[in-house]
Every structure is written in structure tokens, then in C-alpha cells.
Amino acid sequence: MKQTHTTSGANAERSRAHNRRVVMGKIHSAHEIGRAEIARASGLTTQTVSNIIAELETEGYLREAGRRVQGRGLPAVQYSINASGGYALGIEVRPTALFAAILDLGGTNVATWRLPLSKATPDETLCTLEHLMLDVKRTVQPERIIGAGIAMPGPFGRTGLSGSAHDLPGWEDKDLTKLFSEALELPVQIENDANAAAMAERVTGVAKGLSTYAYLYFGTGLGLGLVSQGQLIAGAFGNAGEIGQLPVNLDGTIAQLESVASRSSIQRHMNNAGIDVSEMDTLDTLHAAQSPALSSWTEQAAKALGQAVAIIENLFDPQAVILGGAMPSGLLKDITSKIPLNVASVSHRPDAPHDRVILGQCGRLTATNGAASLVLNRVYTPVFGPAA
Amino acid sequence: MKQTHTTSGANAERSRAHNRRVVMGKIHSAHEIGRAEIARASGLTTQTVSNIIAELETEGYLREAGRRVQGRGLPAVQYSINASGGYALGIEVRPTALFAAILDLGGTNVATWRLPLSKATPDETLCTLEHLMLDVKRTVQPERIIGAGIAMPGPFGRTGLSGSAHDLPGWEDKDLTKLFSEALELPVQIENDANAAAMAERVTGVAKGLSTYAYLYFGTGLGLGLVSQGQLIAGAFGNAGEIGQLPVNLDGTIAQLESVASRSSIQRHMNNAGIDVSEMDTLDTLHAAQSPALSSWTEQAAKALGQAVAIIENLFDPQAVILGGAMPSGLLKDITSKIPLNVASVSHRPDAPHDRVILGQCGRLTATNGAASLVLNRVYTPVFGPAA
DNA sequence: TTGATTATTCAAGTCAATTGAATTAAACTC
DNA sequence: GAGTTTAATTCAATTGACTTGAATAATCAA
Known part of the structure; x- marks a missing residue:
């Protein structure tokens, strides 16, 4: 999991990416909100928020939700997340089966799979995944898939799984990120099942606030x-x-x-x-x-x-x-x-x-949905590169 | 300690502040390093690093440390922290005494005080601090003092100290940050003694790497x-x-x-x-x-x-x-x-x-030095506003 | 109806990054 | 030791993204 981050510096492009997340995050947590209010809450100018919202709207991530009269002044145009604007794929690898789910931007589950595995070796798992992807791409527009989250039982070594306690043999010394991102042709994030589940509650469940x-x-x-x-x-x-x-x-x-x-x-x-x-x-x-x-x-x-x-x-x-x-x-x-x-x-x-x-x-499929939530959380929560 | 962050958005100015920290951080941890290497390690261009370094050097935070020949090509000009370019004040409030220390940018202790307190009430403490500040300003150039860190035994309530376990009565329901920053006329950071001490080891001690x-x-x-x-x-x-x-x-x-x-x-x-x-x-x-x-x-x-x-x-x-x-x-x-x-x-x-x-x-005064290290860590470690 | 208030947009300006070409100094090659 | 390669650095121009200030729009209050 540890890696050398060579992108800790900020520039205009990364600022924009950051601010887009800030805006998406405010809209996600407020459900419906106007530009001026986002500006006040984020420290950005209304102009900037306006530009970002225009961009996000044409990309399909947002949609107008009417105006809200809240006293004097021009009623603010409200925006909310356009749930069908993007999808996150969640994969959970267990010893005997592979679970998969698609969540839309709003966090709603739009599809679920359960594919049996005999041994959950890397080969078998990746092969199963390739078949799954065909199905996934028929379910939602492929270009609308933002990324994939993978939940596996830990513990992880520097690469792959390690230790004697885990129940997935054959994954030791594998570069999990590389393996999965190449198989899925998507950006991936890998976490153990508990971490993934924790994210499910933040994106759609009781931890939303x-x-x-x-x-x-x-x-x-x-x-x-x-x-x-x-x-x-x-x-x-x-x-x-x-x-x-x-x-x-x-x-x-x-x-x-x-x-x-x-x-x-x-x-x-x-x-x-x-x-x-x-x-x-x-x-x-x-x-x-x-x-x-x-x-x-x-x-x-x-x-x-x-x-x-x-x-x-x-x-x-x-x-x-x-x-x-x-x-x-x-x-x-x-x-x-x-x-x-x-x-x-x-x-x-x-x-x-x-x-x-x-x-x-978040129910019984928390970890699977949570894997997808890892992706959604990245859309809604600004991050900056950690310290060296 | 919890507060509404209204500055989570990024802009050019905040990018620069971020990148200055990235550069300072690399120099701090490498001890001596050239611009090109910083650029590679940070994902910034050499031009940007050059500009930032020029800025930091004229402000007195850095100094040239000769050229280093490392094979082919133009030998890189090395830079290192100019220890006397800035100072951090650390204050530790204990029930019977107030400890204070000044660390220079390099993390070296340049002065230490021990001022007895009879009861460590807010009034007594702040009054003692005002006297201390006169001394502090005689010890180092006042305009070179970057900020102050305060270490107190926790636990903290939403403001002030709370709970039955702590040993500093009279601080409940106080806005600590406001109190101290006004008394010291400096930006302050407040942490419990253990947290402050932890930072001491990162800035100057065994946790440097x-x-x-x-x-x-x-x-x-x-x-x-x-x-x-x-x-x-x-x-x-x-x-x-x-x-x-x-x-x-x-x-x-x-x-x-x-x-x-x-x-x-x-x-x-x-x-x-x-x-x-x-x-x-x-x-x-x-x-x-x-x-x-x-x-x-x-x-x-x-x-x-x-x-x-x-x-x-x-x-x-x-x-x-x-x-x-x-x-x-x-x-x-x-x-x-x-x-x-x-x-x-x-x-x-x-x-x-x-x-x-x-x-x-970091020895017996870890918490006091640690309080100052909170300030230094902020110089060396980029931060971005947390999620809403 | 008029003025105050708030949201939004328009147009210009600024800051700080990037890009690409030019310069400098060392090491390697023959 | 002259020419070539390599690497660091600077110069000048460009670009991206945020800010500023003025203008416009829609609502409330008197």
C-alpha cells in the first residue's frame, strides 16, 4: 500500500480538481444547495463556483433542482447530484465467491452480482472479473464508470496480501493495484473489507454527516x-x-x-x-x-x-x-x-x-457497496498528497 | 477543537503556500538538496521550484550550501534550512509552572524558561505569558517568530478543557485559541502534551524520517x-x-x-x-x-x-x-x-x-519543545483543509 | 412603486503554474 | 584536449484558474 508520492505539489489543474471535489462534496452533503451558499461554505468566489458548476453540469454530474425562495433577494438556483451521471464499481473478493455491485453517483445500488469461486486464486479471480466486466458494460454506459473499488480481507504486505491469518492464498507478493487496474481497465482502490464497509456508511448510510x-x-x-x-x-x-x-x-x-x-x-x-x-x-x-x-x-x-x-x-x-x-x-x-x-x-x-x-x-452487502463507495468518496472528498 | 472550515477551496495563493511547504519539507528532510531533485520529488517543474526557492531565500528561510558534483552535468546548487531564519515559540502549561522554549527553524533549542505558577488559572497564566513575551522579544527578533504552540494536559471540550480528570481548573468553557493568540499576538496551535511531544520527535528527533x-x-x-x-x-x-x-x-x-x-x-x-x-x-x-x-x-x-x-x-x-x-x-x-x-x-x-x-x-522538555515543533511541522508539512 | 437585498453573470485582471528554448558546467569519448 | 553528452538552471512566453468590480435579475419590504 505504501508508495512514493511524487505529486505532492499543487498547480492550477490540481486546484481545479480539488475545488470540483469541494463543490461536489457540499452538494452531496446538502442534497440541494445553491452556488452562493457553496461559495460561502468553501471560501471560493461565487464566480469560481459558477464556472465549476457549469462544467460539472455539462459533464452530467449535476442537475438543476429549481429555485428556492429563502427570503429577500434573487432566489438561488438549487443544484443536486445527478445520480445517473456516473457509476462506481465495487468488487468484494471472498474465499468462495466474488461479489460485485454498481452504485450510481447518488449511492443507490443499481446492480449486484454474486459469482462463485472455487479457490479465489489470482488467476481464477481475474478471469471471473473479465467476464463480469462484459456484463457490467452492458448494464451501464462504460464511459460513465468512474472507477472501481476492491475489498479484500487483509492484512496487506507491501504488495499483495501477507501474514498467516488471511484466507486468500496465492495473493502474496502480487501488485494488487496493477493487477486489478489492468484487468478492469479502470482506476482502482483497494482496501480491506472493514475499511470499505466504513465508507459505505459515509457515502450512503448513517455516517453521511x-x-x-x-x-x-x-x-x-x-x-x-x-x-x-x-x-x-x-x-x-x-x-x-x-x-x-x-x-x-x-x-x-x-x-x-x-x-x-x-x-x-x-x-x-x-x-x-x-x-x-x-x-x-x-x-x-x-x-x-x-x-x-x-x-x-x-x-x-x-x-x-x-x-x-x-x-x-x-x-x-x-x-x-x-x-x-x-x-x-x-x-x-x-x-x-x-x-x-x-x-x-x-x-x-x-x-x-x-x-x-x-x-x-447498509445491510449485508456493506463491504461490496463499500468498495464502490471508496470511489464515490473520492468524488466527494478533497484529498491532497500526504507528506513525504 | 471542532470548527467549521470555510477555507477548503484552493486558489493560486493557497497553492503557493502549499508548494512552499512542500519545498521546505523536502529540504528539511533531505538536509541538503538541489532544486532539480526537489522538482522530481514533488512533481513540480524546476522553474517553479526555482521561483519558490528564490522567494524563500530572500525571506531568509533558506541558504545556499555549495554545489554538489554528482556525476555528469552541471553540479546542483544545494540548499539547506537557514536555522536563524525563523523561530517557533513553545509553551507548556502545567499546574505548577509554565515552561517555554524557543526553537529555531532547524529545531535547535535557543532558549528555555521555567516560570512558577501558583494555580495556573487563566488569569495568572496569561499574565505570566505577557511578561514572558517581553523576554522572548529580547531573545530573538520579534518579526522572526513564526507562531506559538501550546501544550496543555487534555482532555479538551468543544472549547477549553473539560472532564473531571484534568488538572487545570478554571479553563473550562474558554476559547483557548482566542485567549492565547490575543495574549501572544501570534498564531497559535493548541494540543495536549502527548501530541506536542510526538511532534518534537518528528521535527528534531528519531521520527524525522x-x-x-x-x-x-x-x-x-x-x-x-x-x-x-x-x-x-x-x-x-x-x-x-x-x-x-x-x-x-x-x-x-x-x-x-x-x-x-x-x-x-x-x-x-x-x-x-x-x-x-x-x-x-x-x-x-x-x-x-x-x-x-x-x-x-x-x-x-x-x-x-x-x-x-x-x-x-x-x-x-x-x-x-x-x-x-x-x-x-x-x-x-x-x-x-x-x-x-x-x-x-x-x-x-x-x-x-x-x-x-x-x-x-528529545529529553525531558519534549512537550515544551514539542509545542514549538507544532509550529515547525506546519512549515514543513503541507496541509489542506479537511472534509466538511 | 421604490429601495434594499441577494444571486448570478460579464469582462478584465492577476497569480502562479507550465512549456520550450537557451545557457552553463561538469563528465565522458576518442 | 577538442568535441559530445548529460544535467541543472534560467529566460521568455503561454496558459489555466481564481479574483475583482461592475452590471443585471429577481424577490421582499415599506
């Missing part, structure tokens, strides 16, 4: 995505957020967070109680029926997550911690409400406009 | 500074890095990190052994004499810190974790070497160019 938050992702294990000022914190090597091994204290016993709060931990727990939950729907049913075995799991998980949340709040001071991932939403909601919060924390702000722990709303 | 790292700070308690891509991670309300309450597991007993690894924990531990260590020098002597009581503390502290390091590495994936603060350096070195590292971590990189845990080198 937030710029600094943490996201706990229930995948096979448990992942953490950290977003600071609208950008993912990747860490030096792209592996920030490995929270699974966090030690938690359950009634005097130390356990790893992931072994108590994850999908695989439910399966283990329920199997011990003689119940098979290999199907996700079973879980949903059990939850609706208030299964005692499931609620004893929930209790443990919530307790463990409470400790994780306390640590996250202390170390990162986020606006909120969001919970999401591939779990029945009723169950997730239940967990969310049961997480104990430390009243002595700096995050305890009685006047806060929202809860400290929030339920994510 | 690092852009993403964590810093564990021994103050009265224990603080954490997180630096990502050359910038401090502040969190949503400026309180990121509150690591003191982290639970650690010592032989089955759960303790708070701060109660085992901090200056006050040493005092408690040694008092229990019947030894008084209210003077820091005593500690140094005891360490040199290999006091058994002290080494039993060190062992516990290192064990606890090992757990904290593991969590930091997993959550943040830094290039390194640096240890520093107001402790005898021999003792710190000892702790550093004794911290157990998890071999299974993603941070275990046998080919890394440096250790995973590094001893800081």
Missing part, C-alpha cells in the same frame, strides 16, 4: 475501519484496524474479541448448544424467536464490544462508533443497544446530536 | 500521540490518544495502564518499598544503582506497555512506536528494551529499517 468515526465490521471475523476527516486511516502499510485480536475481559477470563464477537463465534456458541446456524436466515429466525442460546451470545458479545468501544473512543475520539456488516439487522440492533458505555469517557457528551454507538444501515 | 507513527508520552500520567502522514490525528474533539485508562492484564489482575506505567505509578511503587523518589534525579541514581524495587516496577511497566503497543500496532499499523517524556533516559531506554513484542503481529516486519519500538531522543 460524520467526518470522523469508527466502524466495527462483522465479517467472518471482526474488523475496524477508522475514518478521520472524511478519509480512511490506512496506517503505514494499509493494515490499520486489526481489532480482532484485542484482548477482552469476560468475568475474569481473557478472550480475543473476535472469538466472542463475530459470525464464526456465533456458530461455535450455537453449536455448543446443539443448534446449527450455518445459514444466516436461521440466525434471523432464532433472533425473532428470542432463542436463549442466542441471547446469551449477544450478552457476551455486547460486553466484549463495550470494552472495544471504550478503547476506540479513548484512542480515536470519534464522533460515533458505527456497527455493521454481514449479520441479521435485528440481531445487530440488539447488540448495539446492549453495548455498555462508559460514562466517564471523553466521548460522553450529553449534548451530542446522535448516539455514541450507532447501527449501520 | 517517519510519517506514520505512535508516541507514548510519560507525563504525570501516560499519553499517546498518533501521527498519520505527518499530521496529528486529533479525533473529532481533539481528544484522541487518551490511553491512560487502557486495561492491562498483569498476572491475572486487570489494571489501568496509567496506574502501572507512569511517573506517579513509580512514586507509588517506590513509596511502598519505603523509598522516596519525589526528585527525578533520585530516580536516575536508583536506576544507575540497579535498585531492585525500581527494576520490579520496570518489569511490570514493560509488560503493561507491551500490551498497549500490541493494541496500538493492531489498530493503527504505525511504522514505529516511540517512547519518550519526562523520565530519566536511562530508565526509558531500559523500559524500551524490555517491552515484549508480539511476533504474530502485522507489525512484525523482519526487513524493517528500524525497530518497532524506539526510544525518543
